[in-house]
Structure formats: structure tokens, C-alpha cells
Amino acid sequence: MSKRILFTGGGSAGHVTVNIALIPKFIDMGWEVKYMGSTHGIEAELVKKLGNVEYIGISAGKLRRYLDWENLKDPFRVINGVVQAYQHIRKMKPSIVFSKGGFVSVPVVLGAWLNRVPIIIHESDITPGLANKISIPFASKICVTFPETKEHIKNDKVIFVGAIIREELMYGSAIKGLNLCNFTRNKPVILCIGGSLGSQRINEMLRRNLHHLISEFQIVHICGKGQLDNSYNIYREYKQFEYVHSDLVDILAMTDIVISRAGSNSIFEFLSLKKPMLLIPLSKEASRGDQVLNAQSFKSLGYCEILLEEDMKDNVFKEAINNVFEKRHKIIDRMDKNGRDNAINKVIELITAISL
Incomplete structure (x- = not known):
């Protein structure tokens, strides 16, 4: 039996x-x-x-x-x-x-x-x-x-x-990810993800600064159920999804840096794939403060930069993204030292x- x-x-x-x-x-x-x-x-x-x-x-x-x-x-x-x-x-x-x-x-x-x-x-x-x-x-x-x-x-x-x-994360195809989003290899790719339920605050901040960001980046935005905004589909460098299941491995494979909340499962997956992160943890006012602690732990090890939600303004948001991108090779070196x-x-x- x-x-x-x-x-x-x-x-x-x-x-x-x-x-x-x-x-x-x-x-x-x-x-x-x-x-x-x-x-x-x-x-x-x-x-x-x-x-x-x-x-x-x-x-x-x-x-x-x-x-x-x-x-x-x-x-x-x-x-x-x-x-x-x-x-x-x-x-x-x-x-x-x-x-x-x-x-x-x-x-x-x-x-x-x-x-x-x-x-x-x-x-x-x-x-x-x-x-x-x-x-x-x-x-x-x-x-x-x-x-x-x-x-x-x-x-x-x-x-x-x-x-x-999840072992399947290790077998994503960057080519499939690029084809899925109709992206090219000419610009680096940012993945912005607010968790399975999405983050309205991050969604609004990203979209408000989208016209500046797409001059340098291609952006995949997993925005959460019911949070699509088709008015932004005019931008070739921007692809949005409510939620992604099996295709996520391919999207991650083509991603250069990640903007994310700081849920433990997600950030450890990004770490395993050596994806530099800008973490925007849920504030202590909106949670028990666990994401702030998660993000601080990763920051202390050199795996990410942190942007607190209460500090999130347009210029600070853009500077934080550029900071992670400029530091990405240094961050990846630190991630390489993390034994699985x-x-x-x-x-x-x-x-x-x-x-x-």
C-alpha cells in the first residue's frame, strides 16, 4: 500500500x-x-x-x-x-x-x-x-x-x-520569452511583478513613468487580476499580463532586472536565477512587516536594492531602477556566491x- x-x-x-x-x-x-x-x-x-x-x-x-x-x-x-x-x-x-x-x-x-x-x-x-x-x-x-x-x-x-x-524555473527560454512579448534583443528587459494579486500602487507608478522608461528598457508587467489597462498597449516596448503561469519561466529567462514586492518565495526564485532586484516591500502599515524584513535580509547580502513604498515618488522610482541596472553585474557576482x-x-x- x-x-x-x-x-x-x-x-x-x-x-x-x-x-x-x-x-x-x-x-x-x-x-x-x-x-x-x-x-x-x-x-x-x-x-x-x-x-x-x-x-x-x-x-x-x-x-x-x-x-x-x-x-x-x-x-x-x-x-x-x-x-x-x-x-x-x-x-x-x-x-x-x-x-x-x-x-x-x-x-x-x-x-x-x-x-x-x-x-x-x-x-x-x-x-x-x-x-x-x-x-x-x-x-x-x-x-x-x-x-x-x-x-x-x-x-x-x-x-x-x-x-x-521549482525546478522548471531553470529551464526557461529567453527566445520564447522575447517572442511571447514581441520584444527584441536591442534593449534590456525589466520584469515588474506585484505578486499574484498585483499591486495597484506599483502599477500606477510604473505606468506613470512608462514613457520615460521605454526609452531605455522593454518592460513586462504582470499587474494582477483585473488590473490590465489597454490604453498602454500603444507602446511596443510594454507588454502586460494579469497573471502568468507556464510562460513565466521564459519571461524570467529573458529578464535583466526585476521590480517586485518582497514575498519570500518570489525573491528566492529570482535569486536562484541570478536576477538583480529592486524590491518594494509591503509597508508595515499594510502587513505585519515580513516583506520589509525579507528585503532587508537580501539587501544585507547584496542581492537587491530597496525602495520603501512611502518613499516612492516618480524621480526616486526611476533613479532606483537605474541604480539596480547599473549595479547589476556586481549584484550577480554576489548572487554567484550563494550556494544552492x-x-x-x-x-x-x-x-x-x-x-x-
């Missing part, structure tokens, strides 16, 4: 990409793989593209940090999700649950714990998110991406594994050992 693993995590692409990197490995090893997430979240869309993984949708509340009438309903959604997760897990009897975090993971972790199923949690950022903070007491082990995270989670369950990177830790194998070995 083959072993069975249940993955969970969702709410944003960052809470899914690590799972997507691991899932094919377990399928190749002969494990039965299932995924539990919210019924209509981005995780459902991304996981179903894999084609050979059973997806189980459950009720999920959102762990908001702001006042909203939906906060009154969410405890009932979470309780309903715990009941659903408990019943599904009791029936499927997984050997282990691997949780990437996000609000949907909390009911799954609780449902697994109630069924006495071992749980491994993965935390990408320097400080744990709210969902993982809730889940940590129920976990067998907590895998972390930054060594600094051990200072924020005082627990002997913590294991530093490093960044889990085999995080995927570390996590696979840990999961296999705990599920025995």
Missing part, C-alpha cells in the same frame, strides 16, 4: 508554489497525493492545473488584520472548515500533512491534529504569518527558509531547510522520516 500525503496552503500563489514544487517528487516516488484548500481560492486553480492530484475544497475564513463585517462570519466558516477537514482526513487517513500556510491551512492542521496525523509546517518569511502562528503548536516540525527565523520561533521543532525552488542548498531533498527526507 502506497503512502498518502495531504498538502494544504492557499490564499495567494506564495502559499502554493512550494507545494507545487514538492508534489511531482512525491508522485514520482509512488505516493498518493491529495490537496485540501478553499473551494474557490487561487490554490484550487493552480493545483488543478497539475491534473493528477485530487483537490478537496473546504470552507475557510480569512484571518484579517483589519475591521470588516466579514470578520463576524469567519469564525463560523473556520469551525465548519475544521469539521469538514476532520471528516475528510479521517476517511482518507493520510500518512502526513504538509502545510504551507495561509488562512485555509488552519482548519486542515486542526483536522489533522484531531486525527493524530503528523503535521509539517513550512514558513517562507523571516517571521511567521498569523495562520502559521496558530498552527505551530500542533506541528511535529516547522521548516524555515531564513536562518533568522529561528530567532522568532523559539521552538525546538524548527528546522532550517532553505528555499524550495538542496531544500527539496531535505524536506522530502524529513517528511519520509516522520511518516514512517
Whole structure:
């Protein structure tokens, strides 16, 4: 009888990409793989593209940090999700649950714990998110991406594994990327990406300065769902997408520098591909401050430049882009010194050992 693993995590692409990197490995090893997430979240869309993984949708509340009438309903959604997760897990009897975090993971972790199923949690950022903070007491082990995270989670369950990177990122084609965007080799390429949900502030800043930037650069803009603006399609040097899935590897292959938020999964992928970065982290007012810490860690190692959102003005934005481009060779040299830790194998070995 083959072993069975249940993955969970969702709410944003960052809470899914690590799972997507691991899932094919377990399928190749002969494990039965299932995924539990919210019924209509981005995780459902991304996981179903894999084609050979059973997806189980459950009720999920959102762990908001702001006042909203939906906060009154969410405890009932979470309780309903715990009941659903408990019943599904009791029936499927997984050997282990691997949780990437996000609000949907909390009911799954609780449902697994109630069924006495071992749980491994993965935390990408320097400080744990709210969902993982809730889940940590129920976990067998907590895998972390930054060594600094051990200072924020005082627990002997913590294991530093490093960044889990999707292998397919290494096989992108710059020629395919150029053809996709109708770009040439005559100008360097900037990729601007605000995360899977986009960033309205970055989108507005980029577009307002587009006519200056395209004199020197070709720009690919992944702007987020519902944030396309077709009035800018008049520029040959500018190509915009709401979201990119399989073509992202080719876009990254042709990219010279990246403008991005500072979500951990994304910036470690850019690091693995040696793409110099201008990071514009979510401010502490709009988040728990994790992206600021992520960006500061990368800056200290020489992998990026940082532009704080509160400092983002037209002239500062353009200067920051030019600064990264001028420093790109120096940044790439620093990135070359970053040895790739085999995080995927570390996590696979840990999961296999705990599920025995």
C-alpha cells in the first residue's frame, strides 16, 4: 500500500508554489497525493492545473488584520472548515500533512491534529504569518527558509531547510520569452511583478513613468487580476499580463532586472536565477512587516536594492531602477556566491522520516 500525503496552503500563489514544487517528487516516488484548500481560492486553480492530484475544497475564513463585517462570519466558516477537514482526513487517513500556510491551512492542521496525523509546517518569511502562528503548536516540525527565523520561533521543532525552488524555473527560454512579448534583443528587459494579486500602487507608478522608461528598457508587467489597462498597449516596448503561469519561466529567462514586492518565495526564485532586484516591500502599515524584513535580509547580502513604498515618488522610482541596472553585474557576482542548498531533498527526507 502506497503512502498518502495531504498538502494544504492557499490564499495567494506564495502559499502554493512550494507545494507545487514538492508534489511531482512525491508522485514520482509512488505516493498518493491529495490537496485540501478553499473551494474557490487561487490554490484550487493552480493545483488543478497539475491534473493528477485530487483537490478537496473546504470552507475557510480569512484571518484579517483589519475591521470588516466579514470578520463576524469567519469564525463560523473556520469551525465548519475544521469539521469538514476532520471528516475528510479521517476517511482518507493520510500518512502526513504538509502545510504551507495561509488562512485555509488552519482548519486542515486542526483536522489533522484531531486525527493524530503528523503535521509539517513550512514558513517562507523571516517571521511567521498569523495562520502559521496558530498552527505551530500542533506541528511535529516547522521548516524555515531564513536562518533568522529561528530567532522568532523559539521552538525546538524548527528546522532550517532553505528555499524550495521549482525546478522548471531553470529551464526557461529567453527566445520564447522575447517572442511571447514581441520584444527584441536591442534593449534590456525589466520584469515588474506585484505578486499574484498585483499591486495597484506599483502599477500606477510604473505606468506613470512608462514613457520615460521605454526609452531605455522593454518592460513586462504582470499587474494582477483585473488590473490590465489597454490604453498602454500603444507602446511596443510594454507588454502586460494579469497573471502568468507556464510562460513565466521564459519571461524570467529573458529578464535583466526585476521590480517586485518582497514575498519570500518570489525573491528566492529570482535569486536562484541570478536576477538583480529592486524590491518594494509591503509597508508595515499594510502587513505585519515580513516583506520589509525579507528585503532587508537580501539587501544585507547584496542581492537587491530597496525602495520603501512611502518613499516612492516618480524621480526616486526611476533613479532606483537605474541604480539596480547599473549595479547589476556586481549584484550577480554576489548572487554567484550563494550556494544552492538542496531544500527539496531535505524536506522530502524529513517528511519520509516522520511518516514512517
